[in-house]
Amino acid sequence: MEFSVEEVAALVNGTVIGDTSQSLTGISSLAEAVPGDISFLANDKYAPYLAETKASAVLVAKEQDVKNLVQIVVKDPDFAFAKVVEAFVPTVGQPEPGIHPTAVIGDGVQLGNNVAIGPYTVITNNAKIGDNSVIYPHVYIGDECEIGSDCILFPHVTIREKSIIGNRVILHSGVVCGSDGFGYASVEGVHNKIPQVGVVIIEDDVEIGANTTIDRARFGRTFIGEGTKIDNMVQVAHNAEIGAHCIIVAQSGVAGSTHIGHHTTIAGQSGISGHLQIGDFVVVAARSGVTKNIPSNTAVMGFPAQDLKSQKAKEVAMRRLPGTVSTVKELEKRLAALEAELEALKGGEA
């Protein structure tokens, strides 16, 4: 693909500083760009690269003091760059609309217009799939599932029976949606399986990363709200409810029946215990273990997770701990010496 700087600026609603006729043929980061590439500056950390980049144009949030650099000033360079990438890079490898002859489609399945179903995908009885959804090879969609329109299900996704999935949902390879929750009634040392007869509901515009697992509810539902984005290898246990527009980073886990509000961020490798209430706009730092309810608009870190200020004070104190322990030992000696001296003084007075 080839675009002029002017065409790109129009696409992203930006203002050009420099030559608008320059031809752009590729996309890249500032450090790796070659002539013809368009790049972007979203993080000031990378500003030093501007002076040396070979990019032919750079998306920026405000004019940068760099000579001879063609700049396109936009509100949000990250977001603008995403649009540019879509224009430059055509999607490859998607199954074509239509049903591959090897797909196995059960009784009563309803398929929307323009659906693409790849080889060896299995869709069992009474499932529904909306318009324009793309189902890659080797996907399994169980009985009575509902998948909305404009979804993308990558190879090796498993959707167990009765799951309900909204529109524009993206499920990456190896996602398991609707596996049984982990529940047993233990009687005299034997763990008896508690049937998990609830469902999974995933709202519109959710994206779920590779090999993530979302268990079906014991009864009722496990729920992922609109616009929430979940990374790879995240565990969402039965009856968990996650609100809209959350971010959950890789290898985190949400235990059973925990409810999380909207716009909450859980950084990587964190865990949230079961049966908790986590508010809106909460931030859980990486590798935290949350063991208590967290009110809205709070940032927590550590294990057990505390508010940032307490946790940071604890970490500073811990770093100094070996020194503190030595100081205490020394104080103990000096105090004993003082006590002895004072005893001696008093004796002298007696």
Next chain:
Amino acid sequence: MEFSVEEVAALVNGTVIGDTSQSLTGISSLAEAVPGDISFLANDKYAPYLAETKASAVLVAKEQDVKNLVQIVVKDPDFAFAKVVEAFVPTVGQPEPGIHPTAVIGDGVQLGNNVAIGPYTVITNNAKIGDNSVIYPHVYIGDECEIGSDCILFPHVTIREKSIIGNRVILHSGVVCGSDGFGYASVEGVHNKIPQVGVVIIEDDVEIGANTTIDRARFGRTFIGEGTKIDNMVQVAHNAEIGAHCIIVAQSGVAGSTHIGHHTTIAGQSGISGHLQIGDFVVVAARSGVTKNIPSNTAVMGFPAQDLKSQKAKEVAMRRLPGTVSTVKELEKRLAALEAELEALKGGEA
């Protein structure tokens, strides 16, 4: 399905308090119940919901002081409710008994009576599968594997060659059983693969969660004992042995050659180092890292994991740590002042 209170009471061997003829048509939690539902109280935390529930009957462990509530008193409401759920909710979406015409079955494969094999499942040479087992689509069962009777293998399960699996075993989607253990002989900076030629043995009544991995042994066996239940995304490394009736919660890992006794519980996101001996009836709290042998009947937490009492004392001390550090600094000043004063006093005496 529809049952009377009396019929349900008979099913769970319970005693009815209230109207036994009431008709029951669904199941639910106390909070979400609608008229016609049966619910249960297993955790006293939820007792306040009894006064407001719309459930038409509730399974309880002892009579509750709530007016006009139809109660069925049973020994274990959790276990009883599981039985009720099975009666109310028919299983949907299982492949029918028989071999789907698209399944690929190798030479010398032995299939029991009433086995169900879904589309696109591949069973290679000399594997055996017992009576009534249900194999969903897209399952891979390798050479010389033995699967018992009444098992359920969900879509996208992989069983590598020579694995031996007992009766009534449930393997959820994405389980990988028998992948190579992680072993290398490093010579001059190059890691040479050590062949992993052992097997995986899984005993009767084991359930393994979605995307969990059980590596085959270097030689000998990796072993999961009878009745043990493993949650999603758990890693069991080569030559690990896990005893009977254990519970291992999501995202935990057991490193190579560690042996775990029976009735041991490992809570979520924990790790057990390699070559350890963990006893029977051990409890490892969530997010613990176990680095030493643990005797039977012990509860441990933290990293490195300690007994509960030591770890809790440590946590309390840590929470107070910033205060303690300030106190030490202040003590240091006061001590220096005292020392100076005493020196002055002694000078005055001289």
Next chain:
Amino acid sequence: MEFSVEEVAALVNGTVIGDTSQSLTGISSLAEAVPGDISFLANDKYAPYLAETKASAVLVAKEQDVKNLVQIVVKDPDFAFAKVVEAFVPTVGQPEPGIHPTAVIGDGVQLGNNVAIGPYTVITNNAKIGDNSVIYPHVYIGDECEIGSDCILFPHVTIREKSIIGNRVILHSGVVCGSDGFGYASVEGVHNKIPQVGVVIIEDDVEIGANTTIDRARFGRTFIGEGTKIDNMVQVAHNAEIGAHCIIVAQSGVAGSTHIGHHTTIAGQSGISGHLQIGDFVVVAARSGVTKNIPSNTAVMGFPAQDLKSQKAKEVAMRRLPGTVSTVKELEKRLAALEAELEALKGGEA
């Protein structure tokens, strides 16, 4: 298979102590060996087993003082034993060379000589696969992927479009290579997907464990260097670069854009934050969380990860912490008593 001690010694370039004509028919660990087995001693921890082993020969690094034990002295018993295992245990269950009639092969796919492709594998347009590579059933290889020669891809591997994979690479079941990186531009509380149009490059002799995920780059590449071995359920995020001959143990994660040198070891359940530089020959202990750049030849542990000495001092101090807190409280009392006494003394003098 059956070999004489002499034949095995020749295979591993070892020196026999004892009867060279003894016949060997199996392989085992020292503890589990039966007569006819060959075993090995790689870790001195297991030396006490030598006196009791029933093995008919043992690979050792130096002569052991055990009577009547046939010993084969080699430089590296672990490595030597791996060679012996290969000789004794034939590979079973691999698909035969040739393309299974059910495999779906796209347009323009180039297959080398002697390639084996199992049932229901899907290879889409313009992918290339080198000589002798073995592709198990249920593998997905996307458009324009390049797979080298002598590779093994186990069942249920997903390779998304444009991934480039070297020679002698082993990918275990459930590996997802080339899934979209986790990147969004958040505008007014809505997370807009940033297209991930880069690739994954995996060099020669890499092995990747079951259910591990390697995300494709935002643009540019995610990179795994020659000879690096990655265990099960490891997350490698977009634009991460991992050098040659590294070891990454199960359930660890490497966040986006972090660069790791060569010969670095990351033990199990660790996490490395994004945008870091980790050097060569670094060792990250198990369950560490690395939040800063790490220079080469450094060992770190803990969270936040510190050098071993600091971290161990911290752990010792933490273990003593409850005692230290008590000591501080006691010192406070004794100091107050001293201050009072001194005041009294001074008063007495006045």
